Amino acid sequence: EILAAVEALLAPGAGPLAGRHAIVxxxxxxxxxxxxxxxANRSSGRQGHAIAAALAALGARVTLVSGPVALPDPPGVAVRRVESAREMLAACEAALPADVAVCAAAVADWRVAAAAGQxxxxxxxxxxxxxxxxxxxxILATLSAHPRRPRLVVGFAAETEEVVANAIAKRARKGCDWIVANDVSGDVMGGRENAVHLVTAQGVEHWPRLPKEEVARRLAERIAAALA
Amino acid sequence: EILAAVEALLAPGAGPLAGRHAIVxxxxxxxxxxxxxxxANRSSGRQGHAIAAALAALGARVTLVSGPVALPDPPGVAVRRVESAREMLAACEAALPADVAVCAAAVADWRVAAAAGQxxxxxxxxxxxxxxxxxxxxILATLSAHPRRPRLVVGFAAETEEVVANAIAKRARKGCDWIVANDVSGDVMGGRENAVHLVTAQGVEHWPRLPKEEVARRLAERIAAALA
Known part of the structure; x- marks a missing residue:
């Protein structure tokens, strides 16, 4: 995908997502x-960073809002570095408007009520x-209900049980368009591969176990088709 | 220090710490x-990994017990990877006997009383x-009071206030020989440099701000002198 990203950089007006803005x-x-x-939540950022790279490779202008990771910035992507969930939401809102938002971060549901200064x-x-x-x-629910809601909002669900049922319920509860669900009871977080289920209004697709870059490439192509 | 480590690998019987075993x-x-x-505690592992490399460069056999970091293994060092404080202590005890232990990890003081399985x-x-x-x-207090206590036990103190006073108190409380104290209210954790105070029975030395590799080299030389 490096080659594809370089191609996208060289021809910024090209690709099915040319002219589109994606927040990841x-x-x-x-x-x-x-x-x-x-x-913190366990997350290497590999899947989210791969999605940002894949969207850029299809010609999108990409704003990647990233928590602390040990990964290089994907080429051709504007990276906003944040620490907390509140900072992540603020960076996403500051990046609006966008055509698509892909919320792949493992955002902490909870923060400490009163962080100590010492x-x-x-x-x-x-x-x-x-x-x-x-x-x-x-963040996913906020973007899904936002006055400047992106046309397509995609969430992720990391589950250890009842993966698909929880993902279908999460899609309805959050008000997003798609949920990419994966079973994290194994070794997904930090791993190189991912087996996901894509939950949309039309139903559930079960994708085979794939390298995270390939999951990203397929998702980016689905996003390009949805926005076409 | 890569060259020095390579030299140590090529001449394992050489250097002032030849024949010594260090746990870091x-x-x-x-x-x-x-x-x-x-x-978790904020810690990149840079200082501890640099110390392991510096001790190996002086000829020591080094067991590096490391929590989750995004750093390469130092050359010529046996690395034991752990997650939790309890695993770290078990790995240290399994590595005994040793001539010196340098506890540079930012060990979580507290764990969750009952971690959930789902x-x-x-x-x-x-x-x-x-x-x-x-x-x-x-871990520091346990190794300091261990039946197979290393001859030299060195702890670290990361403080945000009263750095030296807290380090002197910590040295007495833990029963270790030296404390390397630093002020982490700035940007030490994850940074490349460190300004430390070395607290021993003889008093307090204030070292200048130095690259973490240089702090490691000086500390390794002090350790070699103490074990000579």
């Missing part, structure tokens, strides 16, 4: 407990106080 | 909340339950 979220978010501790001290022999949590904003 | 911990630990969420479900509109925490084992 990727990676985890980090929610501070104090200056040294945080809560490092919390361990008191020897004493159990730590429980950590009060607060609900984070729901 | 590095990186963060990840404490599972459920299969997709975890608590992904916790967010209940829309409902505040999440507080997260009950439990104290993790203290």
């Amino acid at each position: 979220t990727s990676g985890p978010t980090h929610e501070a407990i104090d200056p040294v501790r945080y809560i 490092k919390l001290k361990k008191v020897p022999g004493q159990a730590p106080p429980p950590l009060a949590l607060a609900l984070n904003p729901d | 911990t590095s990186g963060p630990t990840h404490e599972a909340i459920d299969p997709v969420r975890y608590i 992904k916790l479900k967010k209940v829309p509109g409902q505040a999440p339950p507080p997260l009950a925490l439990a104290l993790n084992p203290d």
Whole structure:
């Protein structure tokens, strides 16, 4: 896909997504407990970054809103780096309008209710106080109900059980168009391959286990067809 | 230091630490909340990995016990990969006996009291339950009081206030020989440089801001002198 991205760079007006703007979220978010501790979701960002690259390869202008990852920036993509879910939402809203939003980040559902400004001290022999949590904003639901809603909003669902049933319910609950669902009870997070189910208004497609780059390429082509 | 490490590999019997075994911990630990969420400390592992490389370059046999990091394995070092603090302690104890232990990892003080086997479900509109925490084992204190205690035990202290005073207190409390203290209120974690204070029984040395590799080289030389 590097070659394709280079081609897209060389011919920015070309490709089925030329003239389209895509927002892609990727990676985890980090929610501070104090200056040294945080809560996070497991996510390498590989799938989201691959989707950003695949959309750019089809000619889209891509804004990639990425949590902390150890990946290089995909070529030809504008990267906005964020830490927390609230920063990620703000960066997505700042990037609107867009034709499509793909929310592939593993956003932390919860943040710490009151992050400490100084490092919390361990008191020897004493159990730590429980950590009060607060609900984070729901980026997928917010973009799906946004006054400047992208025409196509795609969410991801990482499930450990009842993968497809949970994904169908999630699609309805969030108000998005498609859900890409995967079973993370194995070794998907951080791995190189992914077996996903694409849940749309038309039903459920089961895709074979594929390299994440190939999942991204197929999804980008489906997005191009939907926006055509 | 790559050249030095290669030289150490080519001449394993050479160097002031030849015949010595060093255990180095590095990186963060990840404490599972459920299969997709975890608590962690901010740590790139750069300082710990550099110390492992520097000790190997002086001829030591090095066991590097590393939490999840995005760094290559230092050449000539045996790497044990772990996730949690309990796994890190077990790997350190399994690596004993050793002449020196350098505990550079940013070990999570607390873990989640009862990690969930399935992904916790967010209940829309409902505040999440507080997260009950439990104290993790203290790897530095455990090694310092171990029946097979390394002759030299070195800890790290990441502080955001009262850096030296907290480090002096930490040295006494943990029972270790030296504390390498740094102020992490700036941008140390993940950064390339470090300004540290070396706290020993003899007093406190203030080292200038240096690349982490140079901090590692100086510390390795001090260790070699102490074990000579």
